[in-house]
Ligand SMILES: Cc1cc2nc3c(=O)[nH]c(=O)nc-3n(C[C@H](O)[C@H](O)[C@H](O)COP(=O)(O)OP(=O)(O)OC[C@H]3O[C@@H](n4cnc5c(N)ncnc54)[C@H](O)[C@@H]3O)c2cc1C
């Protein structure tokens with residue numbers, strides 16, 4: 001799907017929190033995103049560029065949920081100056097948005113309920129997948145406070161690194177257990193080490209996996225080549241060829 005032209009101003013309509021994560025919602029009636037697509041977000045005010053500040057580039061953020069009448073929701077984790085500024089926005093303040101961008105997840109075959117494997121902030125695009133197509137969510141967090149974001153899903157299975165909620169261990173252990181019961185395709189998003197482990201499990205069980213990967217992005221629409229990843233077919237731009245790739249093509 002191609003992006004509507006240009007950067008748009010969208011007043012913030014929703015702000016709520018799940019532990020350390022912040023959900024921001026804004027209207028974008030001009031576009032309907034597919035699960036796995038993303039937007040480039042910036043705040044309309046105080047986005048760097050003031051005295052002694054460098055101007056920020058917009059930040060890539062996955063579409064977490066597409067509501068009725070173009071209400072787009074995003075899930076943010078504060079990890080640096082851009083996400084800090086976005087997370088402190090209040091309802092009524094302005095977002096600048098470009099999107100939806102990129103190639104999202106493929107719709108599963110009729111009657112197939114995929115396994116949705118998410119780690120940390122990587123759960124965001126999987127909320128949209130479950131809303132659109134269903135699927136069993138398997139979610140890994142560092143602790144119970146972060147695992148509050150599991151409320152965004154229907155009937156998730158949860159693991160935590162410290163054992164404070166759900167299974168004590170890696171989310172890939174939940175994945176192994178589910179695949180032992182039934183062979184199903186995997187949709188995954190999370191930190192690189194988790195995606196690496198998910199690919200290995202998919203290979204062992206001979207199931208398809210689609211992975212939403214991250215890369216540093218300057219433009220978000222194919223112009224700067226700052227976001228390339230290695231694939232078996234050479235380098236590909238995450239922002240236009242991804243962010244969702246077939247696990248088998250990543251090098
Ligand atoms: C397609 C896509 C979808 C995304 N979806 C989401 C989402 O839904 N929610 C969300 O919160 N984030 C999402 N991200 C991640 C987000 O865009 C980045 O983390 C962004 O850089 C945050 O900006 P920042 O200014 O807050 O932090 P930055 O200053 O950019 O730093 C981000 C993190 O990267 C580290 N870092 C920065 N530079 C380097 C470097 N040179 N080497 C190693 N580490 C470095 C920092 O220490 C920090 O932990 C997504 C990214 C992509 C590409």
Ligand code: FES
Pocket residue numbers: 216217218219220221222223224225226227228237238239240
């Ligand atoms: S972010 Fe510029 S080409 Fe991908």
